[in-house]
Amino acid sequence: xxxxxxxxxxxxxxxxxxxxxxxxxxxxxxxxxxxxxxxxxxxxxxxxxxxxxxxxxxxxxxxxxxxxxxxxxxxxxxxxxxxxxxxxxxxxxxxxxxxxxxxxxxxxxxxxxxxxxxxxxxxxxxxxxxxxxxxxxxxxxxxxxxxxxxxxxxxxxxxxxxxxxxxxxxxxxxxxxxxxxxxxxxxxxxxxxxxxxxxxxxxxxxxxxxxxxxxxxxxxxxxxxxxxxxxxxxxxxxxxxxxxxxxxxxxxxxxxxxxxxxxxxxxxxxxxxxxxxxxxxxxxxxxxxxxxxxxxxxxxxxxxxxxxxxxxxxxxxxxxxxxxxxxxxxxxxxxxxxxxxxxxxxxxxxxxxxxxxxxxxxxxxxxxxxxxxxxxxxxxxxxxxxxxxxxxxxxxxxxxxxxxxxxxxxxxxxxxxxxxxxxxxxxxxxxxxxxxxxxxxxxxxxxxxx
Amino acid sequence: xxxxxxxxxxxxxxxxxxxxxxxxxxxxxxxxxxxxxxxxxxxxxxxxxxxxxxxxxxxxxxxxxxxxxxxxxxxxxxxxxxxxxxxxxxxxxxxxxxxxxxxxxxxxxxxxxxxxxxxxxxxxxxxxxxxxxxxxxxxxxxxxxxxxxxxxxxxxxxxxxxxxxxxxxxxxxxxxxxxxxxxxxxxxxxxxxxxxxxxxxxxxxxxxxxxxxxxxxxxxxxxxxxxxxxxxxxxxxxxxxxxxxxxxxxxxxxxxxxxxxxxxxxxxxxxxxxxxxxxxxxxxxxxxxxxxxxxxxxxxxxxxxxxxxxxxxxxxxxxxxxxxxxxxxxxxxxxxxxxxxxxxxxxxxxxxxxxxxxxxxxxxxxxxxxxxxxxxxxxxxxxxxxxxxxxxxxxxxxxxxxxxxxxxxxxxxxxxxxxxxxxxxxxxxxxxxxxxxxxxxxxxxxxxxxxxxxxxxxx
Numbered sequence: 025x026x027x028x029x030x031x032x033x034x035x036x037x038x039x040x041x042x043x044x045x046x047x048x049x050x051x052x053x054x055x056x057x058x059x060x061x062x063x064x065x066x067x068x069x070x071x072x073x074x075x076x077x078x079x080x081x082x083x084x085x086x087x088x089x090x091x092x093x094x095x096x097x098x099x100x101x102x103x104x105x106x107x108x109x110x111x112x113x114x115x116x117x118x119x120x121x122x123x124x125x126x127x128x129x130x131x132x133x134x135x136x137x138x139x140x141x142x143x144x145x146x147x148x149x150x151x152x153x154x155x156x157x158x159x160x161x162x163x164x165x166x167x168x169x170x171x172x173x174x175x176x177x178x179x180x181x182x183x184x185x186x187x188x189x190x191x192x193x194x195x196x197x198x199x200x201x202x203x204x205x206x207x208x209x210x211x212x213x214x215x216x217x218x219x220x221x222x223x224x225x226x227x228x229x230x231x232x233x234x235x236x237x238x239x240x241x242x243x244x245x246x247x248x249x250x251x252x253x254x255x256x257x258x259x260x261x262x263x264x265x266x267x268x269x270x271x272x273x274x275x276x277x278x279x280x281x282x283x284x285x286x287x288x289x290x291x292x293x294x295x296x297x298x299x300x301x302x303x304x305x306x307x308x309x310x311x312x313x314x315x316x317x318x319x320x321x322x323x324x325x326x327x328x329x330x331x332x333x334x335x336x337x338x339x340x341x342x343x344x345x346x347x348x349x350x351x352x353x354x355x356x357x358x359x360x361x362x363x364x365x366x367x368x369x370x371x372x373x374x375x376x377x378x379x380x381x382x383x384x385x386x387x388x389x390x391x392x393x394x395x396x397x398x399x400x401x402x403x404x405x406x407x408x409x410x411x412x413x414x415x416x417x418x419x420x421x422x423x424x425x426x427x428x429x430x431x432x433x434x435x436x437x438x439x440x441x442x443x444x445x446x447x448x449x450x451x452x453x454x455x456x457x458x459x460x461x462x463x464x465x466x467x468x469x470x471x472x473x474x
Numbered sequence: 475x476x477x478x479x480x481x482x483x484x485x486x487x488x489x490x491x492x493x494x495x496x497x498x499x500x501x502x503x504x505x506x507x508x509x510x511x512x513x514x515x516x517x518x519x520x521x522x523x524x525x526x527x528x529x530x531x532x533x534x535x536x537x538x539x540x541x542x543x544x545x546x547x548x549x550x551x552x553x554x555x556x557x558x559x560x561x562x563x564x565x566x567x568x569x570x571x572x573x574x575x576x577x578x579x580x581x582x583x584x585x586x587x588x589x590x591x592x593x594x595x596x597x598x599x600x601x602x603x604x605x606x607x608x609x610x611x612x613x614x615x616x617x618x619x620x621x622x623x624x625x626x627x628x629x630x631x632x633x634x635x636x637x638x639x640x641x642x643x644x645x646x647x648x649x650x651x652x653x654x655x656x657x658x659x660x661x662x663x664x665x666x667x668x669x670x671x672x673x674x675x676x677x678x679x680x681x682x683x684x685x686x687x688x689x690x691x692x693x694x695x696x697x698x699x700x701x702x703x704x705x706x707x708x709x710x711x712x713x714x715x716x717x718x719x720x721x722x723x724x725x726x727x728x729x730x731x732x733x734x735x736x737x738x739x740x741x742x743x744x745x746x747x748x749x750x751x752x753x754x755x756x757x758x759x760x761x762x763x764x765x766x767x768x769x770x771x772x773x774x775x776x777x778x779x780x781x782x783x784x785x786x787x788x789x790x791x792x793x794x795x796x797x798x799x800x801x802x803x804x805x806x807x808x809x810x811x812x813x814x815x816x817x818x819x820x821x822x823x824x825x826x827x828x829x830x831x832x833x834x835x836x837x838x839x840x841x842x843x844x845x846x847x848x849x850x851x852x853x854x855x856x857x858x859x860x861x862x863x864x865x866x867x868x869x870x871x872x873x874x875x876x877x878x879x880x881x882x883x884x885x886x887x888x889x890x891x892x893x894x895x896x897x898x899x900x901x902x903x904x905x906x907x908x909x910x911x912x913x914x915x916x917x918x919x920x921x922x923x924x925x926x927x928x929x930x931x932x933x
Binding site for chain 1: 486487488489490547548549550551553554555556557558559643644645646648649759760855857858859860862863864865866868869878882896899900903904905908909912913916921922923924
């Protein structure tokens with residue numbers, strides 16, 4: 025079998041590694057026009073900030089690919105012939121395949137603003153984007169970032185590291201309002217203020233005006249403000265990269281349409297990761313998932329199907345994490361911005377330090393926990409996975425909360441304060457904290473769940 | 475869209491150093507110049523004065539700078555421009571620092587032994603500048619090793635202050651830094667000095683065989699028993715034997731190698747403080763790992779054989795050994811004790827990172843590493859499937875462990891080399907890594923939330 029994978033991001037690479045494991049004899053080719061070797065997209069910011077060099081964000085050393093017989097082709101896939109099962113490359117090479125995986129990722133999404141193509145205006149998705157940003161922000165004093173999501177704050181942090189003054193435009197009344205409840209967002213706002221980022225909430229981009237040389241100079245906002253600037257970062261989201269799929273005649277919508285086996289409309293052609301759009305997403309799940317973790321999970325799943333072990337894609341218990349300047353965030357299960365009907369939300373915040381903890385649960389379903397947010401506190405993935413899978417009552421979770429503590433040694437433990445406040449808020453069934461931090465209990469829970 | 479060379483990043487300008495920081499760094503520079511003049515000053519009084527002025531400028535300037543640079547503003551990981559600055563990114567400043575450090579070690583080891591007139595060569599004035607302090611602490615005049623010990627301790631204390639500010643957001647790092655400062659000042663500087671003042675053998679209770687190899691050599695044991703007297707001398711020998719063969723395995727069983735390497739040891743103490751700006755420079759490649767395994771266990775075998783040989787020779791059972799034993803132990807002292815641990819180990823900090831000696835050469839680290847890998851409750855746990863392969867953990871690993879190889883596979887990190895400094899956990903932006911002691915059963919168990927590929931990554 026010759027498996028060709030277009031895209032060497034986390035999805036394509038995970039699929040390649042899994043396929044190599046399942047079919048040691050298969051010929052596997054990875055095609056990418058971004059880099060020869062796989063790199064961690066989420067780590068681009070650290071290269072810009074000088075924490076790491078480009079080679080440091082490659083998850084595998086260069087010998088790895090050859091030793092595992094994974095052929096790397098550095099070229100753009102310009103054409104796809106579904107009948108003849110052939111791929112045309114920018115190098116004019118024709119690559120024939122038995123199975124094809126499209127893991128083409130995303131492209132930055134712009135809203136069609138006047139002036140969005142001016143020099144000094146860009147998104148941040150790819151390595152070339154980062155190189156361009158690095159060049160264009162040399163020696164500048166001020167930049168505007170548009171977008172109140174993960175990439176928006178990332179851009180602000182990157183620019184801040186070079187001493188560039190940043191104005192951040194956020195459409196909603198608080199940061200990441202589509203995902204975070206307000207109290208958590210306010211902790212992030214504290215971070216923004218501590219790092220002297222000027223945030224304009226309820227403000228969108230209206231228009232970008234150039235100077236005489238065609239370089240962006242003025243940002244006009246929907247509130248009528250005109251901001252003089254030298255560089256503009258657009259972080260208003262990404263959209264599936266479906267150019268090749270569309271031209272080849274595959275069924276597409278916003279993304280490349282796939283069934284639960286991640287099969288596209290053509291036989292032997294699959295799509296996974298950012299570029300795939302699920303025809304029937306699971307309950308409460310979105311049709312297009314654009315996360316590192318979902319990319320990895322989809323890549324692994326699709327490789328099974330490709331290798332003759334059909335495996336439907338199941339998202340599993342939701343989890344995610346991020347870091348906003350110095351504030352870490354972890355979430356397990358579902359925590360909507362406002363609790364779903366029938367759901368209660370318990371929120372604890374440290375009186376002074378940027379630490380917070382939220383648990384959602386359903387009083388009408390034996391108080392089963394449904395999700396949690398942790399800000400500035402690390403939580404153990406396995407333990408939460410087990411609790412959420414078992415629909416564990418919130419009282420049991422709080423009693424055992426120490427088992428989920430993943431903070432390093434000597435860090436102050438806040439479980440007692442959390443439980444105390446829970447008992448004040450929900451006095452009907454008081455909880456006694458039974459367990460402080462410990463690996464032993466976490467292992468026991470883990471074993472019990474297995 | 476495809477470009478032949480995907481990424482040539484023009485190094486961006488590093489932001490200007492603020493005025494006060496610049497002034498404080500200038501004070502450090504002036505201090506270094508003043509220290510150099512001491513060596514060439516014929517006037518002993520003036521040299522003494524310059525010496526203390528120099529130390530004040532260097533120490534005060536460094537602490538002041540660290541307080542401004544790391545102690546102000548929001549607490550958190552501060553790695554901006556780490557690889558872009560010449561001083562920490564193998565630039566001209568780093569090379570200059572390495573040459574100066576290496577040169578100092580060469581002079582110290584081979585050109586500063588006192589002659590008949592008590593002249594310590596190029597270091598003479600520096601050594602004598604410490605005479606009053608040495609008299610006060612040790613009741614004897616200063617020598618080149620006292621000068622070295624003083625510099626070493628000051629480096630750990632001053633740069634320890636810097637580390638405390640830099641890592642003020644992490645209680646683990648704060649406690650650990652205070653620990654290495656405490657053990658250096660108390661156990662490796664003041665206590666040995668006081669022992670001398672009481673005319674007892676100068677003994678370091680924080681160093682053990684096989685790092686401090688001669689502590690179990692017949693010559694040293696005999697000398698300790700004789701000069702230490704029946705009480706203290708016996709206790710010193712007893713302490714050395716017990717710590718090497720009983721204390722070390724027990725402590726390593728419960729806490730891993732870290733109880734020693736990043737909490738107590740002076741070499742580790744210097745690496746964690748003065749070497750902290752260079753920790754990321756360690757080589758993470760598989761090739762470097764292979765060299766590490768080849769060299770470090772060879773050194774361990776060498777010192778075990780040498781020790782056995784010396785005892786055999788001392789016993790008189792094999793007379794033929796008598797003439798070779800002494801030259802062999804001196805050869806080890808020269809090649810491993812001086813060149814490897816000092817000149818290369820510390821001199822090359824700014825180029826190869828802060829743990830070259832600990833990683834490639836230290837027999838104690840090899841011994842602790844074997845215990846840690848096979849007889850310990852210690853491991854670094856990976857948090858489920860949260861790893862994003864960003865590489866920050868590998869970057870800060872001073873021992874050159876490619877931590878992300880384990881983290882991205884959801885595997886616990888159990889490596890002989892790991893000294894448990896905890897920086898991978900501190901630097902991780904997603905809360906993935908945690909140093910833990912726990913049951914040995916299932917210690918290698920991977921996370922069920924990620925399905926590690928069984929490809930040859932770590933072989």
